[in-house]
Amino acid sequence: MFTYGKFGIAALAALGGAEAFLTSTPTLSSSKGARAAASRQQLRMAQLPLQQVTGQSSMATDVLDRYMSLDTGDQVQAEYVWLDAEQRARSKCRTLSKERAAGPAEKYPKWTYDGSSTEQAPGDDSEVIIVPRAKYRDPFRGGDHVIILCDTYDPEGNPLPTNTRAAAAERFEKDESAKPWYGLEQEYTLFNLDGVTPLGWPVGGFPGAQGPYYCGAGADRSYGRAVSEAHYRASLYAGLQISGTNAEVMPGQWEYQIGPAVGIEAADQLTISRYLLNRVCEDLGVIANIQPKPIKGPWNGAGMHINFSTEDTRKEGGLDVIKAMCEELGKKHDEHIAAYGEGNADRLTGDCETADINTFSYGIADRGCSIRIPRDTAAEGMGYLEDRRPASNVDPYVATSLIFETTSKATAKK
Incomplete structure (x- = not known):
């Protein structure tokens, strides 16, 4: 795991997180002992893993594996993926029966999401419809779980302006x-x-x-x-x-x-x-x-x-x-x-x-x-x-x- 080691406070400064860190160190006393304590704290912070410095918690994947190995019976998790206003992937998951999930993407149900949170719809009319287009095996969950690629439409069925897939598919067809x-x-x-x-x-x-x-x-x-x-x-x-x-x-x-x-x-x-x-x-x-x-x-x-x-x-x-x-x-x-x-x-x-x-x-x-x-x-x-x-x-x-x-x-x- 990446640590800062000898780079010390210079490393934190490069991260942009040094200011918050420095203001959290003791400054009430100008005594030599207080300064030494602050230096020790700075050194400890400089040696922290990057995840902690940037506020990312380190999660124990072996603990997660216990849950990911549990049997889901005749239920499948389907991760619906679509592109937001900046053409970055967003996703959310739903449960489907294995029978329904066994079919092609076109047979999967449509879904909706809050387009006001992806800069694709106003808050007073925020529902965006996602239409399944392609189906892939889910490498993160394994088993029968799937990833479903979708594109985006307004309630009238028109492609959103950010849905460039619709025009491309029409051209290829x-x-x-x-x-x-x-x-x-x-x-x-x-x-x-x-x-x-x-x-x-x-x-x-x-x-x-x-x-x-x-x-x-x-x-x-x-x-x-x-x-x-x-x-x-x-x-x-x-x-x-x-x-x-x-x-x-x-x-x-x-x-x-x-x-x-x-x-x-x-x-x-x-x-x-x-x-x-x-x-x-x-x-x-x-x-x-x-x-x-x-x-x-x-x-x-x-x-x-x-x-x-x-x-x-x-x-x-x-x-x-x-x-x-x-x-x-x-x-x-x-x-x-x-x-x-x-x-x-x-x-x-x-x-x-x-x-x-x-x-x-x-x-x-x-x-x-x-x-x-x-x-x-x-x-x-x-x-x-x-x-x-x-x-x-x-x-x-x-x-x-x-x-x-x-x-x-x-x-x-x-």
């Missing part, structure tokens, strides 16, 4: 024959509970330069592997098409890949994978940050590269279709950038394996381009493209459907 495949590379940065110190970084300082951390091993270069491994296993258990994971270039930064998955399923699975990541981090006492540039300066940002192909790009002559798609993507560069996540300008600078945000480019095996055409694709004359512009916090429904919409013009010109 218009041209199912194209069979769009997606591989989504979700990068994230692990932070201590102070919210400002990446995992493995010295409090108030910086680690060694980038280089040894990418796909690295060892306590001096790999920080947070437990999160990556736990999330990987939880995703497999849930039934997600997670295809891999690796440590990234910046220390404390990781990536996992969802896909290949078809159409709306890719964004659905990415959404649930983010939820699982946050739940794993909740259990392990760290924060998963998906901001595109969490640390300023010469440190790699975080993206969500989107690998994309259609039936036309995966067959003979596909490379020509891919190049035509790149031309269409270039025409809509500004529109795509606007949809590819907040704070992306801090990441897309032309440095740290990114293209400049103001310039569109594509090339073979070039990670400094907006769109990379893999070398294998170029050699085989068919395959996929990689859009490297989306930020790690991008809305997957908006991004995947927009790529499909824009590139469909290239297919139509064939």
Whole structure:
């Protein structure tokens, strides 16, 4: 468990919790004895585990396991997950019979929640309806328990303005024959509970330069592997098409890949994978940050590269279709950038394996381009493209459907 040790009060100051701590120390006497007592108390506080310093209680998981192993008979817990106004996952749980829970998501009952508490409805008309869309096994409860992905509607049945899934599903349904495949590379940065110190970084300082951390091993270069491994296993258990994971270039930064998955399923699975990541981090006492540039300066940002192909790009002559798609993507560069996540300008600078945000480019095996055409694709004359512009916090429904919409013009010109 992370402790502050020798960093002492400087560590607390970096946390922003030092002020409250210092004002709680004895100050009534200026005597040497009182000052010594205060120093001892400061030292004890500085050595506390991070969870205690930040007000997070440390819970005994072995005690929780006693209850989680209890049999629930013919009842199932169904965790309903939806996205709030900031596209962050919210959830609540309900009990269903095993018989009812055995069916597909479409057979699950609709539910409601207080939209005024998620900035999606006014207080005087706060009920938001959640409609089940996809079903996954629950890796936290095990057994027959499930996670249900939902989207959000007003009482008249209209999608909320924040429900981007509805429009994406409609777009994919218009041209199912194209069979769009997606591989989504979700990068994230692990932070201590102070919210400002990446995992493995010295409090108030910086680690060694980038280089040894990418796909690295060892306590001096790999920080947070437990999160990556736990999330990987939880995703497999849930039934997600997670295809891999690796440590990234910046220390404390990781990536996992969802896909290949078809159409709306890719964004659905990415959404649930983010939820699982946050739940794993909740259990392990760290924060998963998906901001595109969490640390300023010469440190790699975080993206969500989107690998994309259609039936036309995966067959003979596909490379020509891919190049035509790149031309269409270039025409809509500004529109795509606007949809590819907040704070992306801090990441897309032309440095740290990114293209400049103001310039569109594509090339073979070039990670400094907006769109990379893999070398294998170029050699085989068919395959996929990689859009490297989306930020790690991008809305997957908006991004995947927009790529499909824009590139469909290239297919139509064939």
